[in-house]
Amino acid sequence: MTTLYKVHGSQNHFFILDQTELNTPLSESELITLTKKITNPQNGLLNGADGVLVINKATRDGALAQMRVINADGSEASMCGNGLRTVARYLSEKYHQDSFLVDTMNSNLRVRKYDDLAVRVHAFAVEISPVLFNKEALPFQNLGHDRIIDQYLPEIYPGLRFTSLAVPNPHLISFMNQAQIESNILKEVGEYLNNENPYFSDGVNVNFVQIIGENQLFVRTYERGVGFTNACGTGMSASSLAFCLTHPKKGIFNQKIDVYNPGGKVQTIVHHENHYYWIELIGNATFTDQIEISESDLHQAEFANVKVKSTDEEKYYQQFSNHLPLFNNLQAN
Ligand SMILES: N[C@H](CCC[C@H](N)C(=O)O)C(=O)O
Numbered sequence: 100m101t102t103l104y105k106v107h108g109s110q111n112h113f114f115i116l117d118q119t120e121l122n123t124p125l126s127e128s129e130l131i132t133l134t135k136k137i138t139n140p141q142n143g144l145l146n147g148a149d150g151v152l153v154i155n156k157a158t159r160d161g162a163l164a165q166m167r168v169i170n171a172d173g174s175e176a177s178m179c180g181n182g183l184r185t186v187a188r189y190l191s192e193k194y195h196q197d198s199f200l201v202d203t204m205n206s207n208l209r210v211r212k213y214d215d216l217a218v219r220v221h222a223f224a225v226e227i228s229p230v231l232f233n234k235e236a237l238p239f240q241n242l243g244h245d246r247i248i249d250q251y252l253p254e255i256y257p258g259l260r261f262t263s264l265a266v267p268n269p270h271l272i273s274f275m276n277q278a279q280i281e282s283n284i285l286k287e288v289g290e291y292l293n294n295e296n297p298y299f300s301d302g303v304n305v306n307f308v309q310i311i312g313e314n315q316l317f318v319r320t321y322e323r324g325v326g327f328t329n330a331c332g333t334g335m336s337a338s339s340l341a342f343c344l345t346h347p348k349k350g351i352f353n354q355k356i357d358v359y360n361p362g363g364k365v366q367t368i369v370h371h372e373n374h375y376y377w378i379e380l381i382g383n384a385t386f387t388d389q390i391e392i393s394e395s396d397l398h399q400a401e402f403a404n405v406k407v408k409s410t411d412e413e414k415y416y417q418q419f420s421n422h423l424p425l426f427n428n429l430q431a432n
Pocket residue numbers: 111170175176177178179180181182268269304322323324325330331332333334
């Protein structure tokens with residue numbers, strides 16, 4: 100028997116699979132089959148999820164373990180901010196450490212335990228980096244720019260300004276008013292750029308942002324490999340940096356920024372050190388269920404005989420998020 104965990108960061112839901120606990124780790128094709136099946140909202144487990152976070156032995160020196168991110172459609176993401184907070188908590192409890200490095204696709208990232216956000220709402224702070232703006236890193240093509248910072252891109256959507264950056268997974272960000280953020284534009288742009296298109300050949304996470312006030316944002320995301328999601332940690336981090344760059348009177352470097360999303364709230368701090376940017380992402384790491392499954396069922400993505408034990412953490416998370424202010428009709432509470 101082994102244990103899977105159903106977890107969320109700002110209601111961005113994942114299953115955590117610790118491959119180091121298995122006699123035989125899942126192969127690539129088994130991982131993809133498992134992810135597609137378990138995350139399915141209709142026939143998956145526990146109403147599905149946005150992806151599977153896979154823990155392996157670290158491949159880089161200094162890290163406690165490796166995290167891989169498999170999106171719901173079976174593609175792999177280079178990073179996941181909400182997911183990294185939950186993996187940080189899992190590793191922190193497993194190895195009894197409060198501050199350490201996690202090996203991700205492009206680099207080791209720093210994580211640390213943070214003060215609880217409310218009663219039984221555990222929190223972690225994670226590093227989001229490296230930040231890249233060049234068209235090869237995203238990648239994007241045929242837009243007539245080498246970098247996109249506060250540019251009109253009528254090819255993508257007329258009348259909106261866009262900023263694009265990789266952290267290191269790719270994001271396309273636009274600041275807009277409440278009516279625009281509540282409209283169908285995100286679905287239109289998100290679907291267009293995440294299917295065969297001439298501009299973002301690998302797809303892109305699309306983040307639409309409403310400025311609430313000084314150091315306050317609301318972010319809505321259409322996620323590559325997933326679709327609409329309650330929250331995207333790398334997207335909220337990338338949006339915070341875009342905020343500081345394009346609205347410098349309201350978005351202040353080195354200060355906490357409140358980032359609201361349909362699933363709750365996180366905080367970010369945008370650092371600018373020696374010509375290089377990195378973002379600290381702070382938010383909940385909530386464990387809602389523990390799932391006992393036999394190794395052979397896991398290899399076969401067979402869930403009929405699993406045993407699920409729910410925690411009481413969701414109740415406390417709901418209490419926390421019910422007290423957040425409402426800014427638009429997209430927020431759940
Ligand atoms: N939800 C994740 C990001 C997943 C990104 C993924 N969809 C991609 O880049 O392919 C987060 O919290 O940062």
